[in-house]
Amino acid sequence: MARLTVRVTPRGGRDAVEGWSADEAGRPILKLRVSAAAAEGAANAAVIVLLAKALKVPKSAVRIASGDTARIKRLDIDGVDDAVIFAAFGAPAG
Template sequence: MASPWRVVPTGIEVRVRATPRGGRDALDGVETRDDGVAVLKVRVRAAPEDGAANAAIRDVLRRALGLPAASVTLATGATARIKLFRIAGDGPALAERLQSLTGEPPIVGA
């Protein structure tokens, strides 16, 4: 089964499906899209204007993982619904934390 994150040498990469104006700021589980790609669903109250939703998603991720904001960066997808975030730190520990939050197994790769 696919996972929306993978361990990399610098931490983890997480594929996120953004839901701006979602009514609350929260991780919303894992979804496997029709193309077979797994995504971590994140909903935020912020509108997708001037980077506000991306900043809110970054904040949801960093809070869930107990990290400083500088540890979470948007790698690709600034204006797309599907985004890739890079999270710096101990990759296996971060993957384990996401697994405990979502119930999904991590994909380990380099």
């Protein structure tokens, strides 16, 4: 299982992975944008679909561990490790 921190921009016009950034403490964060609004969990569902498709895992393998209502979310992803995440999205800078 891999743990991934993402920053989500809801109503971003399209569903896409924007690349890596860092939080204020210097930890890597994967930036995502989804076209869905943040209302009624639609953006969270779009994040799960986007990451499951990019990582070639079932949607059920992607869970929001924390940050359900925040832009910064921590996700648990079954069936992958950091190497798979870096292969899909590149390695974070730094």
